[in-house]
Amino acid sequence: MKTLRFELALAALTFAGAASGAVTGAVIVDVDAREAPRGIQRAHLTFPVEAGPLTLEYPKWVPGDHSPTGPISSLSDLRVSAGGRDLPWRRDPVDMYAFHVEVPQGIRVLDVTLEFVGVSSGSGHTGERASSEFVAMLNLGQVLLYPLGTKSDELRYRASVRLPADWRFATALPVASRSGDTTRFDETSLTTLIDSPLLAGLRLKSIPLGGQPPVTLEVAADSEAALQISPASVQQFQELVQQAQRLFGSSHFRQYHFLWALSDQMGASGQEHHESSDNRSPERVLVDETVRRSVGSLLPHEFVHSWNGKFRRPSGLATPNYDVPMEGELLWVYEGLTEYLGEVLAARSGLKSMSEVRDTFANTAGEMTLHRGRSWRSLQDTARSAQILYYEPNLWVSRLRTTDFYRESTLLWLEADVLIRKLSHDRKSLDDFCKAFFGGPASAPQVVPYDFDQLLATLSAIQPYDWRGFWTERLNRTAEEAPLEGLQASGWRVVYRPEPNVMAKAGQSKGGFAAGHFLDLRHSLGFLLRGADNEISDVVPGSAADQAGLAPGSRLFALNGRHWSEDIVRDQLKASVEGARTFSLLVEKDEVFRNYDLHYSGGERFPALERDPGKPDVFSQIMTPLRFQGVE
Numbered sequence: 001m002k003t004l005r006f007e008l009a010l011a012a013l014t015f016a017g018a019a020s021g022a023v024t025g026a027v028i029v030d031v032d033a034r035e036a037p038r039g040i041q042r043a044h045l046t047f048p049v050e051a052g053p054l055t056l057e058y059p060k061w062v063p064g065d066h067s068p069t070g071p072i073s074s075l076s077d078l079r080v081s082a083g084g085r086d087l088p089w090r091r092d093p094v095d096m097y098a099f100h101v102e103v104p105q106g107i108r109v110l111d112v113t114l115e116f117v118g119v120s121s122g123s124g125h126t127g128e129r130a131s132s133e134f135v136a137m138l139n140l141g142q143v144l145l146y147p148l149g150t151k152s153d154e155l156r157y158r159a160s161v162r163l164p165a166d167w168r169f170a171t172a173l174p175v176a177s178r179s180g181d182t183t184r185f186d187e188t189s190l191t192t193l194i195d196s197p198l199l200a201g202l203r204l205k206s207i208p209l210g211g212q213p214p215v216t217l218e219v220a221a222d223s224e225a226a227l228q229i230s231p232a233s234v235q236q237f238q239e240l241v242q243q244a245q246r247l248f249g250s251s252h253f254r255q256y257h258f259l260w261a262l263s264d265q266m267g268a269s270g271q272e273h274h275e276s277s278d279n280r281s282p283e284r285v286l287v288d289e290t291v292r293r294s295v296g297s298l299l300p301h302e303f304v305h306s307w308n309g310k311f312r313r314p315s316g317l318a319t320p321n322y323d324v325p326m327e328g329e330l331l332w333v334y335e336g337l338t339e340y341l342g343e344v345l346a347a348r349s350g351l352k353s354m355s356e357v358r359d360t361f362a363n364t365a366g367e368m369t370l371h372r373g374r375s376w377r378s379l380q381d382t383a384r385s386a387q388i389l390y391y392e393p394n395l396w397v398s399r400l401r402t403t404d405f406y407r408e409s410t411l412l413w414l415e416a417d418v419l420i421r422k423l424s425h426d427r428k429s430l431d432d433f434c435k436a437f438f439g440g441p442a443s444a445p446q447v448v449p450y451d452f453d454q455l456l457a458t459l460s461a462i463q464p465y466d467w468r469g470f471w472t473e474r475l476n477r478t479a480e481e482a483p484l485e486g487l488q489a490s491g492w493r494v495v496y497r498p499e500p501n502v503m504a505k506a507g508q509s510k511g512g513f514a515a516g517h518f519l520d521l522r523h524s525l526g527f528l529l530r531g532a533d534n535e536i537s538d539v540v541p542g543s544a545a546d547q548a549g550l551a552p553g554s555r556l557f558a559l560n561g562r563h564w565s566e567d568i569v570r571d572q573l574k575a576s577v578e579g580a581r582t583f584s585l586l587v588e589k590d591e592v593f594r595n596y597d598l599h600y601s602g603g604e605r606f607p608a609l610e611r612d613p614g615k616p617d618v619f620s621q622i623m624t625p626l627r628f629q630g631v632e
Contacts, residue, residue, distance in 0.1 A: 022054040022103065023047050023147040026156035026187055031143050033200070034164050034181070036136040039118040039129070042077075043143040047110040051103050056089075056112070056145040058097040059194060059322035064271045064309075066317070066328050066335075067387040071142060072097050076115040082107045097323065098148060116143045132265035135201040135220045137278055141194035141322075151320040155190040161198060169200040170218035172257050172275035192445070194322070195310075197278045199259035203227060207234060211241040213255050221262035222283050229286045237299070239625070240349035244303055246626040247345065247431055249439035252311040252446065258299055262286065270298050272305030274445040294506040296352040297360070301342030307438035308341070309334045311448060318449040328386035328405075332379065332475065333455060336409020340417075341434070343410065347623035357623055358609045359503035361414070361487060364407045365494045366607030368482040370522050371408075372541040373401035379408055380475040394530075395552040398522070398540045408483065412474050415486025418618050419470075420463045422489070431626070433462045490619035493612050496523060496605040498574075504606060519566055523605040524573055525583060525598055529556060534564055536587075544583075544598040551589060558586035570604065577603035 028046040035041070047054075060070040080087045080101050087110075092098035103110060118130045130137045138161065146155055162182045163169060173196045174186040188196075201220030205227045209215040217237055221227050237258075245251060257276040262283045271278040279298055285291045309317075314334055316327025343360060346352040352360070368374075382389060383405040390403060417430035437450075437458045452471075459467045474483060484494060500520070508518060518537075519529040526543020527536050527550055534556040539545050556564050559572065560583065575581060580601040587596055611617065 022049050022052055023150070023155075024050060026158050027144075027146070029140070029144050029157055029159045029193075031138070031140065031159065031161045033136065033138055033161055036118075036131045036138065036164065036200070037133045039131055041116045041118065041138065041143050043114055043116070045112040045114075045144060047112065047147070049103050049107065049110045051105045051107060054101045054103050054110070055092070055148040056099045056101065057095075057148045057321075057323050058099075058145055059141045060097045061319060061322050061324060061326050062141060063195065063317070064273075064305075065390070066326060066331060067390050068325070069391065070097060070322065071116075071118075074117050074142070076117050078114045079112070081111045081113075082109065095323070099145070112145060114143065114145075118142075129266055132222055132263040134203065134222045135199075135261045135263045135266070137259065137261050137266070137280065138198040138200060139194075139278070140196070140198070144193075146190055146322070148321075148323060152190040152194070152322065153320075156187055157190055157193045158185070158187045159193055160184040161200075163200050164202075167200050167202055168204045169198050170204060170206060170216070170220075170257055170259060171198040172196045172253075172255060172273070173198070192274075195273045195445075196276060197259060197273065199261060199278075201261070205229075207237070209234075209238045209241045209258075211245060211251075211256070213251055213253060215241045215256045215258070217258045217260065219260045219262060219286070222264070226262050226283045226286060233286065233292075236350040240300055240303065240345055240351060243345050243348040243626060244300075247341070247434050248307050249435040250442040251306070252443050253306055254444055256303070256306065258303070260299070268295065270302045272302050272309055274306055274310040277302035277305070290506050293352075293356060293503065296356065297342045297346040300345040300349065300351060301338055304338045304341045304345065307434075308338050311443075311446065312438050313447050313449055315449040315451050318447050326387070328383045329380075330452065330455075331383040331386055332405040332409040332412070335403075335406050337413050339406045340410040340413040344623060348625040354620060354623055356503055358492065358619070359501040361410070361492075361619075362494060362501060362607045362609045363504055363507070364410055365482060365484055365487060365609075366496075366523060368404065368408045368411065369494075369607075370398050370540050371401050371404060371482070372480055373399050374404075374482075375478055375480045377401050378476045378478055379404055379412075395537055397538050411483050411486050412471075413486075414490060414619075414622075415474075415483070416459075416470070417622055418486055418489045419465070421618060421621075423465060424463050428463050429622070433459055436462060487609070487619075488612070489615070490622070491612055491615040491617040492609040492619050495608055495610045497608045498577075498604045498606070500606040501608050519569075520606075521569070521573075521604075523607070524602065525569075525600055526550075544600040545596075548585075548596040548598045550585070550587065550596055550598075554587045554589040556585055556587055557593075560584050573600075573604045576601045 025048040030044045032042040058070055058072050060068050062070050080089045087101055090100045140159055160182055165181060176184045176186045199218055199220050203224055204220040207217040209217055219227055253275040259276050260279045262281055262285055264283050266280045269280045281295050282291050285295055314330035316329050319326055343357055347354060347357040382401055421429050456467045522528050522540050526540040526545035528538040530537045536550060536554045537552050539550050539552060558564055559568050562568055572583060580599055583598040585596045587594055
């Protein structure tokens with residue numbers, strides 16, 4: 001039986017044949033973003049064409065999303081015209097992102113106008129709110145179409161952007177000219193255009209971070225006060241650039257821009273690009289220590305992606321265009337290794353202290369211990385399933401697992417790093433693998449695909465070992481226990497304490513990716529509360545909450561006859577250290593109120609790391625800054 005991927009590829013080839021030669025030169029896309037604060041962008045596209053059938057596609061599989069999440073539902077007011085008259089268009093009955101047009105004889109220019117209304121949510125990073133009254137992150141891939149059937153590297157675009165009065169912008173796109181509030185950019189490939197967002201705002205600060213090629217921190221904020229970055233923070237970001245270039249040995253960008261939007265209206269997120277990154281954090285992240293701590297590894301993570309994900313990319317994700325489905329088989333490398341190296345660079349640069357990085361790994365170990373879904377679902381399956389996991393409701397996570405290829409993979413890459421150091425008697429480390437696999441001769445942006453065998457070959461060249469067996473077993477195991485061997489081998493062990501660690505507290509601040517109020521009782525009573533309405537969002541299998549029959553989606557109102565509060569439950573949990581207690585919860589689900597009795601002893605429990613004095617402290621060795629070697 002033909003696979004879905006084969007059928008889609010066949011359909012694409014069919015369209016390509018119909019549209020062959022229809023677009024004859026560079027496409028002009030003029031973007032009017034003057035109403036970006038309202039969430040509206042307008043575009044006028046000019047296609048040089050030949051007569052005949054033409055299929056125009058809206059980007060669907062956007063790199064970095066790993067899912068078919070191009071925000072097509074936010075596309076508005078699509079109109080096609082030529083020679084002064086409107087032309088009918090027809091959406092494809094199967095591919096909702098494709099629009100068919102018949103170009104009349106004698107027509108050489110096709111005009112397309114459209115709007116993008118950036119108010120959609122729940123459809124991936126590309127569909128999140130992208131602006132406030134004073135800041136906007138513009139992704140040009142959201143306001144364009146492209147002719148189906150040609151590789152994105154081969155399609156040429158000339159773009160311009162018009163911004164609100166007095167706004168400034170930053171981007172990796174080379175500027176061709178400026179006139180008033182309109183900026184025109186050099187002609188470039190569709191690949192580069194979609195990979196180059198613009199940060200724009202009324203208040204924007206550019207901070208050179210050094211490096212060769214040069215790296216710049218570009219920050220736009222909703223207030224002037226939010227831009228007051230300290231000299232110590234600037235020094236840490238400068239050290240991030242130096243530590244990354246020492247780690248990889250070379251770069252594959254002509255310049256790099258950290259684009260950082262600081263606004264409480266846009267959510268917290270990050271997305272990688274080859275010569276820049278799209279970062280969004282709460283407004284006061286630079287001036288509030290708790291919020292800063294919660295996103296300490298955000299920019300390091302996205303910076304690592306310039307090497308791991310953009311330059312070297314798994315073959316299944318290195319698609320020729322945005323209508324071809326992606327395969328996430330190696331996301332445990334693309335995202336998992338990046339997550340690990342992001343923590344390493346956060347520590348080496350000082351963006352996180354050593355204790356903060358240890359707390360992060362403790363929280364990861366604790367979180368993965370709760371994900372009992374591993375008893376039926378392997379880590380490899382979470383990578384394969386990425387396209388359906390990213391944007392599922394955040395309920396029943398402990399039973400289902402989620403995008404564990406991020407955080408659980410950090411535990412596995414730590415284990416691999418420790419193993420290389422041990423087998424080589426500290427002559428080699430994962431740093432050497434990074435130089436060999438992601439470094440090489442410096443170059444302009446390019447994509448060099450790889451597969452599992454090539455990854456294993458480089459690991460074996462650095463340190464001979466049965467790496468195929470190592471990764472095959474860990475990626476495909478189905479066992480309830482979390483993979484803590486790497487932490488243990490690094491000289492640390494997971495323990496549980498009655499108070500959350502510093503990073504757990506920071507994660508509950510409005511800076512974390514889990515932003516919003518929540519109360520984590522999963523390691524004790526077995527459930528997680530989110531929001532002001534005290535909604536139960538997760539119940540751990542086998543826990544007291546699970547045995548009592550609680551379900552996500554319920555709302556908690558009272559404990560032991562008193563109105564629910566954090567203080568009351570914490571008092572009761574402290575008392576449970578001395579012996580089992582009954583926690584009688586009044587819960588509403590589906591407009592039905594019920595009492596549930598939870599029986600528990602043991603007090604509050606939160607993960608932490610504790611030194612194992614019988615083993616060397618390899619963890620701290622890994623997180624220590626790399627010394628200067630050679631010319632920078």
